[in-house]
Amino acid sequence: MTYLETAAQFYSEVAQTPEVGLCCVQSTPLQLPGLKIPLVMQEMNYGCGTTVHTNELANQPTVLYIGVGGGLEALQFAYFSRRPGAVIAIEPVAAMREAAKRNLEIASQENPWFDPSFVEIIAGDAFDLPVDNSSVDIVAQNCLFNIFEPADLTRALTAAYRVLKPGGRLQMSDPISTRPIPQHLQQDERLRAMCLSGALTYEEYTQQLINAGFGQVEIRARRPYRLLDKHTYNLSENLLLESLDSVSFKVQIPDDGACIFTGKTAIYAGSQSFFDDGAGHILQRGIPAAVCDKTAAKLGVLKPQEIMITDSTWFYDGGGCC
Numbered sequence: 001m002t003y004l005e006t007a008a009q010f011y012s013e014v015a016q017t018p019e020v021g022l023c024c025v026q027s028t029p030l031q032l033p034g035l036k037i038p039l040v041m042q043e044m045n046y047g048c049g050t051t052v053h054t055n056e057l058a059n060q061p062t063v064l065y066i067g068v069g070g071g072l073e074a075l076q077f078a079y080f081s082r083r084p085g086a087v088i089a090i091e092p093v094a095a096m097r098e099a100a101k102r103n104l105e106i107a108s109q110e111n112p113w114f115d116p117s118f119v120e121i122i123a124g125d126a127f128d129l130p131v132d133n134s135s136v137d138i139v140a141q142n143c144l145f146n147i148f149e150p151a152d153l154t155r156a157l158t159a160a161y162r163v164l165k166p167g168g169r170l171q172m173s174d175p176i177s178t179r180p181i182p183q184h185l186q187q188d189e190r191l192r193a194m195c196l197s198g199a200l201t202y203e204e205y206t207q208q209l210i211n212a213g214f215g216q217v218e219i220r221a222r223r224p225y226r227l228l229d230k231h232t233y234n235l236s237e238n239l240l241l242e243s244l245d246s247v248s249f250k251v252q253i254p255d256d257g258a259c260i261f262t263g264k265t266a267i268y269a270g271s272q273s274f275f276d277d278g279a280g281h282i283l284q285r286g287i288p289a290a291v292c293d294k295t296a297a298k299l300g301v302l303k304p305q306e307i308m309i310t311d312s313t314w315f316y317d318g319g320g321c322c
């Protein structure tokens, strides 16, 4: 059996018997006016963060959702788009497709605004997405791509890039690892299927996104996810996994490299009223300007006495304070 078949078997099991807390970290379900999430969907929350960024879902976007699980995020995306076929959910595991359909049917009874036709569930997988090139606004996946071995992750990211419209967004949530996961755990197919042993480091993960062609990556959250303790997992030291929520844009990679925003700012504190680096960044004295990590590194070296670079907050969505 291949590791992908092991994963399919595992998700067939947890489609038929929900495993509460399998991937998610304790949190309050997204509260939105008029949105009721059926209990069974909450029990089948197999995501490790969120891909539904509620303040960026105007204009009824078309969303391709990979790995539907119990349908929780498909329902949340449908809340914003509210039209037939707006959410296309790809799922290779028959039992999971059936569970998601059942759960969405329950959702339609509990949410007057929702019609099951808003979510189209299609058999397929992450590597060969059954939609046209440049046809969707958003591709989303939660806690799936970390399962893939690197070559398969490359295939999945390439497929996501292909189907996005120019400027479209890949919205992901995945575990990452604070150091490389030892081989004996990586090769444990069941642990990999459970999202515990396939995680890449932050650097490897973001590099994979850039390799797939995404020119801008925004980090929306980074928080502790699971601890692989040294006794249970036969490790020399405990190993912390984090969950990373990100949004990657299908825009051209700039000549000097992709932009990754992690919440850093640059603040000018020199004798002039502003500083212009001649490369598109104008810093007003005393006022933080959001910069990507590449620009932060450049500005920090350019004027170390006059420009303060603040730490990553691990949240950036482009917005200011109002």
Ligand SMILES: C[S@@+](CC[C@H](N)C(=O)[O-])C[C@H]1O[C@@H](n2cnc3c(N)ncnc32)[C@H](O)[C@@H]1O
Residues within 6 Å of the ligand: 004, 007, 008, 011, 012, 023, 044, 045, 046, 047, 048, 066, 067, 068, 069, 070, 071, 072, 073, 090, 091, 092, 093, 096, 124, 125, 126, 127, 141, 142, 143, 144, 195
């Ligand atoms: C960890 S669960 C996440 C489910 C859902 N995203 C959520 O947040 O609850 C992974 C999902 O991906 C599906 N899956 C497994 N292998 C896949 C593949 N090769 N392509 C697409 N989906 C896959 C599983 O059946 C399962 O529904």
